[in-house]
Amino acid sequence: MSTEQWPPPHPYDTLLALKAEAEKFEGGIVDLSIGRPCDPPPAALIEAAATSNLERGYPPSIGIAPLREAAGNWMARRFDVHVDPTNIAACVGTKEFVASLAGLLKLRTPERDTVLFPAIAYPTYAMSATLAGLRAVPVPLDENWCIDLSQIDPADAARALCLWINTPGNPAGGMDDLGAAAEWGRSNNVPVFSDECYIEFTFSGEPRSILHHGQDGVIAVHSLSKRSNFAGGRVGFYAGDAELVHYLSECRKHTGMLVPGPAQAAAVAAFNDDEHVVAQRQIYLDRMKRLVELLAKMGLPAELPGGAFYLWVDAPDGAMALVERLAKEVGMIVSPGTFYGPDGENHIRIAAVEPAEKIDLLFERLG
Numbered sequence: 379m380s381t382e383q384w385p386p387p388h389p390y391d392t393l394l395a396l397k398a399e400a401e402k403f404e405g406g407i408v409d410l411s412i413g414r415p416c417d418p419p420p421a422a423l424i425e426a427a428a429t430s431n432l433e434r435g436y437p438p439s440i441g442i443a444p445l446r447e448a449a450g451n452w453m454a455r456r457f458d459v460h461v462d463p464t465n466i467a468a469c470v471g472t473k474e475f476v477a478s479l480a481g482l483l484k485l486r487t488p489e490r491d492t493v494l495f496p497a498i499a500y501p502t503y504a505m506s507a508t509l510a511g512l513r514a515v516p517v518p519l520d521e522n523w524c525i526d527l528s529q530i531d532p533a534d535a536a537r538a539l540c541l542w543i544n545t546p547g548n549p550a551g552g553m554d555d556l557g558a559a560a561e562w563g564r565s566n567n568v569p570v571f572s573d574e575c576y577i578e579f580t581f582s583g584e585p586r587s588i589l590h591h592g593q594d595g596v597i598a599v600h601s602l603s604k605r606s607n608f609a610g611g612r613v614g615f616y617a618g619d620a621e622l623v624h625y626l627s628e629c630r631k632h633t634g635m636l637v638p639g640p641a642q643a644a645a646v647a648a649f650n651d652d653e654h655v656v657a658q659r660q661i662y663l664d665r666m667k668r669l670v671e672l673l674a675k676m677g678l679p680a681e682l683p684g685g686a687f688y689l690w691v692d693a694p695d696g697a698m699a700l701v702e703r704l705a706k707e708v709g710m711i712v713s714p715g716t717f718y719g720p721d722g723e724n725h726i727r728i729a730a731v732e733p734a735e736k737i738d739l740l741f742e743r744l745g
């Protein structure tokens with residue numbers, strides 16, 4: 379990240395000029411840049427928010443008991459992961475949790491100063507370190523876009539406040555060995571935070587949680603933004619190591635991190651229902667298949683990911699050149715791989731987040 383401008387521009391703001399250009403196409407822009415869900419959340423969720431009667435008082439920062447129970451039941455039902463609700467706490471969507479984590483861990487372990495994260499990843503892991511004046515140290519990925527733990531310098535491990543891992547991975551859909559990550563964390567005495575917000579959109583094998591490998595020293599982070607198309611509700615949770623959950627939830631109470639009451643009630647309804655997620659999984663898969671077809675027509679080979687809803691596509695002439703080509707040729711806006719770290723310079727990320735009609739438009743524009 380450049381140190382010339384503080385704060386740096388938000389990555390997506392750098393696409394505004396290209397978006398204006400894409401908007402000129404008849405039918406408008408097809409925006410496949412931000413991973414923002416376009417499908418509706420389930421009706422039961424909206425109904426629960428409207429009738430919660432939780433508007434008046436301050437909601438508990440850790441989440442109301444029914445929310446923590448519903449989150450625990452969901453993990454047990456879907457993934458055979460069993461966490462006591464006392465070791466589960468709410469967050470206001472997971473971005474704020476990720477962004478604020480490094481500073482809180484630094485206060486707990488002042489002699490350490492480093493955040494480890496995958497070299498191609500959701501940018502907020504590194505930003506968390508930057509915002510706290512700490513070191514952000516990327517860990518290289520292997521040829522399957524999985525974190526290569528063997529490449530962590532022992533000197534960095536000794537300084538690490540935490541290791542972030544993200545499976546299925548944004549942007550490249552990598553499927554990490556979470557057991558190896560948990561073991562690495564325990565043997566190096568580094569807490570491992572596993573961002574599992576795409577767990578329901580696992581297409582290769584069974585869904586993976588770090589909590590399949592015990593709870594000591596590890597935390598799983600989950601979100602309803604993608605699972606239930608509820609990014610606007612801002613509900614997520616973190617669960618696992620009892621001492622870490624307790625420490626973080628006590629700190630977060632002081633900073634006023636509270637999920638609004640009606641959103642908490644909606645989250646209970648969301649976690650209690652799996653049917654809408656089954657439908658959503660198929661929608662993303664169908665969209666990604668169509669996008670792969672479209673790209674093939676444009677001479678751009680692409681493969682379906684092991685999970686999540688992004689295509690990670692080769693851009694041999696540079697990410698930005700391909701981003702511009704797609705905007706100008708078909709009015710499609712995508713993200714340059716550099717949004718996810720310098721190692722992404724020869725890739726773009728395409729998010730399957732526009733409805734089928736919009737993807738049809740892209741085929742029409744190709745002629």
Ligand SMILES: Cc1ncc(COP(=O)(O)O)c(C=O)c1O
Pocket residue numbers: 413470471472473474500544548573575600601602603609613614
């Ligand atoms: C890997 C990853 N983690 C976390 C988030 C944050 O999601 P939210 O703050 O909506 O829970 C995103 C959003 O795109 C993401 O891709």
